[in-house]
Amino acid sequence: MAFVEVCLWTLLAVVLSWTIFHVTKTMKKATKLADVAAEEKRDGVPDVIIVGAGVGGSALAYALAKDGRRVHVIERDMREPVRMMGECMQPGGRLLLSKLGLQDCLEGIDAQKSTGLALFKDGKETLTSFPMDTNFPYEPYGRFFHNGRFVQRLRQKASSLPNVRLEEGTVRSLIEEKGVVKGVTYKNSSGEETTAFAPLTVVCDGCHSNLRRFLNNNNAEVTAYEIGYISKNCRLENPDKLHLIMAKPSFAMLYQISSTDVRCNFELLSNNLPSVSNGEMASFVKNSIAPQVPLKLRKTFLKGLDEGANIKITQAKRMPATLSGKKGVIVLGDAFNMRHPVIASGMMVLLSDILILSRLLKPLGNLGDSNQVSEVMKSFYVLRKPMSATVNTLGNAFWQVLIASKDEAKEAMRQGCFDYLSSGGVRTSGMMAMFGGMNPMPLCLIYHLFVITLFSIGQLLSPFPTPLRIWHSLRLFGLSLKLLVPHLKAEGVSQMLSPANAVAYRKSYMDATVV
Numbered sequence: 001m002a003f004v005e006v007c008l009w010t011l012l013a014v015v016l017s018w019t020i021f022h023v024t025k026t027m028k029k030a031t032k033l034a035d036v037a038a039e040e041k042r043d044g045v046p047d048v049i050i051v052g053a054g055v056g057g058s059a060l061a062y063a064l065a066k067d068g069r070r071v072h073v074i075e076r077d078m079r080e081p082v083r084m085m086g087e088c089m090q091p092g093g094r095l096l097l098s099k100l101g102l103q104d105c106l107e108g109i110d111a112q113k114s115t116g117l118a119l120f121k122d123g124k125e126t127l128t129s130f131p132m133d134t135n136f137p138y139e140p141y142g143r144f145f146h147n148g149r150f151v152q153r154l155r156q157k158a159s160s161l162p163n164v165r166l167e168e169g170t171v172r173s174l175i176e177e178k179g180v181v182k183g184v185t186y187k188n189s190s191g192e193e194t195t196a197f198a199p200l201t202v203v204c205d206g207c208h209s210n211l212r213r214f215l216n217n218n219n220a221e222v223t224a225y226e227i228g229y230i231s232k233n234c235r236l237e238n239p240d241k242l243h244l245i246m247a248k249p250s251f252a253m254l255y256q257i258s259s260t261d262v263r264c265n266f267e268l269l270s271n272n273l274p275s276v277s278n279g280e281m282a283s284f285v286k287n288s289i290a291p292q293v294p295l296k297l298r299k300t301f302l303k304g305l306d307e308g309a310n311i312k313i314t315q316a317k318r319m320p321a322t323l324s325g326k327k328g329v330i331v332l333g334d335a336f337n338m339r340h341p342v343i344a345s346g347m348m349v350l351l352s353d354i355l356i357l358s359r360l361l362k363p364l365g366n367l368g369d370s371n372q373v374s375e376v377m378k379s380f381y382v383l384r385k386p387m388s389a390t391v392n393t394l395g396n397a398f399w400q401v402l403i404a405s406k407d408e409a410k411e412a413m414r415q416g417c418f419d420y421l422s423s424g425g426v427r428t429s430g431m432m433a434m435f436g437g438m439n440p441m442p443l444c445l446i447y448h449l450f451v452i453t454l455f456s457i458g459q460l461l462s463p464f465p466t467p468l469r470i471w472h473s474l475r476l477f478g479l480s481l482k483l484l485v486p487h488l489k490a491e492g493v494s495q496m497l498s499p500a501n502a503v504a505y506r507k508s509y510m511d512a513t514v515v
């Protein structure tokens with residue numbers, strides 16, 4: 001009996017002490033959880049606010065959140081954008097996407113492979129490809145796609161991370177205290193004015209940026225107008241080439257942006273555009289542009305028009321990059337730097353900027369340390385040069401060459417450019433590596449521009465030099481200097497000509513390792 005009693009008491013003691021132990025443990029756990037919750041609430045402030053979830057804002061949100069930052073992205077319109085820009089990712093851009101871990105955003109959107117250019121001038125045609133034999137550590141192919149589908153994939157990818165909060169809202173202004181940006185005021189999805197605060201704000205609100213003007217006095221210059229539409233249910237004979245037609249007054253383009261859709265567009269230089277709404281534009285395309293499109297492409301070019309496709313007009317802008325003196329804020333993307341879109345590389349420069357910036361910000365403990373952030377920005381400004389200066393100069397210079405002219409020297413340069421790209425061998429592959437962002441070396445670009453000039457002069461002087469031909473050649477040389485010098489000035493002579501910068505860029509940002 002006594003034995004049973006002892007056993008029962010022991011059992012009771014064990015149960016009791018276990019219960020007490022367990023209860024105190026869960027109580028402790030609960031208080032710990034409450035502490036964590038309190039801490040999170042206290043720390044509810046994100047590390048960074050990003051204005052705009054376009055190409056740049058979304059990719060940056062992903063990169064910073066991967067490094068453990070809490071990111072609050074505010075985007076005006078979460079619906080799939082429908083627009084005529086950012087439809088081609090160059091091979092260099094794809095490499096950068098993969099280094100950011102975002103390469104899958106080009107999958108599942110019916111993107112088309114791009115292998116180079118099909119160039120047309122005065123009934124002649126030449127097919128070029130991105131070179132295979134460089135030390136470029138990635139597939140030498142780009143992609144064509146619907147921009148909106150790509151942007152949606154980037155947004156999904158960013159918001160798949162738990163430390164990214166992607167909210168619909170329109171940012172109205174930056175909140176500033178003693179010259180330091182502390183956050184933003186915005187209208188949220190229920191239409192109410194509200195505020196958000198963070199140690200760092202990144203403005204990535206695109207080419208029509210409203211916020212840029214609070215930060216610097218950098219002005220965007222409208223250089224031309226891109227007019228385009230989509231021809232549906234058709235396929236180009238070479239769907240993997242960007243078809244570039246050297247026409248008058250400027251270029252026309254066709255490229256396959258999905259398995260069934262072809263983007264058709266062309267450029268006009270004056271702002272006195274035929275009206276789209278009263279049908280003048282459609283007749284203008286039919287009468288003035290279509291006849292310059294090679295016969296084998298013309299049916300595709302006209303199909304969209306005949307089926308009443310929506311004609312879009314987009315401004316081409318140019319704006320050199322300048323750093324903002326304001327603290328607590330960074331400007332990126334089209335709000336920061338733009339070049340003529342003819343070489344389809346804006347997204348590539350932006351991805352390069354994001355890769356550089358996210359690596360520089362990674363070691364910082366506190367993004368609110370404005371001195372450290374401004375040091376980072378100074379380094380960023382130098383490190384980005386090889387890619388940005390190459391693309392900006394190539395884009396702006398190539399565009400100027402493409403414009404038709406009555407001036408014989410200019411025409412010789414235009415013809416020389418076509419012939420140079422058609423000539424094959426290292427000339428073509430060298431230029432195609434430039435176009436593909438596979439060789440971001442400003443010095444190499446200057447070399448090609450120089451050779452194109454000599455090449456054009458050679459043709460201008462043949463079959464034998466006459467005084468008039470010599471005169472035109474001298475003018476052509478002057479023209480090519482005129483093409484280059486403003487860019488050298490805008491981008492910084494020493495930074496553009498320093499091969500060390502370019503080699504360092506290549507080593508750090510264009511190797512095969514994924515970060």
Ligand SMILES: Cc1cc2nc3c(=O)[nH]c(=O)nc-3n(C[C@H](O)[C@H](O)[C@H](O)COP(=O)(O)OP(=O)(O)OC[C@H]3O[C@@H](n4cnc5c(N)ncnc54)[C@H](O)[C@@H]3O)c2cc1C
Binds near residue numbers: 074077085341346
């Ligand atoms: C005609 C044309 C063709 C182009 N083609 C190519 C190409 O083929 N390949 C290429 O690489 N590049 C191309 N570019 C360039 C490329 O499109 C841009 O460089 C790129 O889209 C810039 O990205 P971003 O993030 O700065 O801006 P965007 O992608 O425009 O994103 C800005 C975002 O901010 C949002 N936003 C704006 N204001 C606010 C606000 N106040 N509050 C909240 N959100 C806001 C917008 O809704 C938008 O989602 C082209 C450009 C042009 C003009």
Ligand SMILES: *[C@@H]1O[C@H](CO)[C@@H](O)[C@H](O)[C@H]1NC(C)=O
Binds near residue numbers: 190191
């Ligand atoms: C919008 O902001 C107001 C004021 O801060 C807030 O009460 C409301 O919940 C917000 N709406 C949404 C959808 O976040």
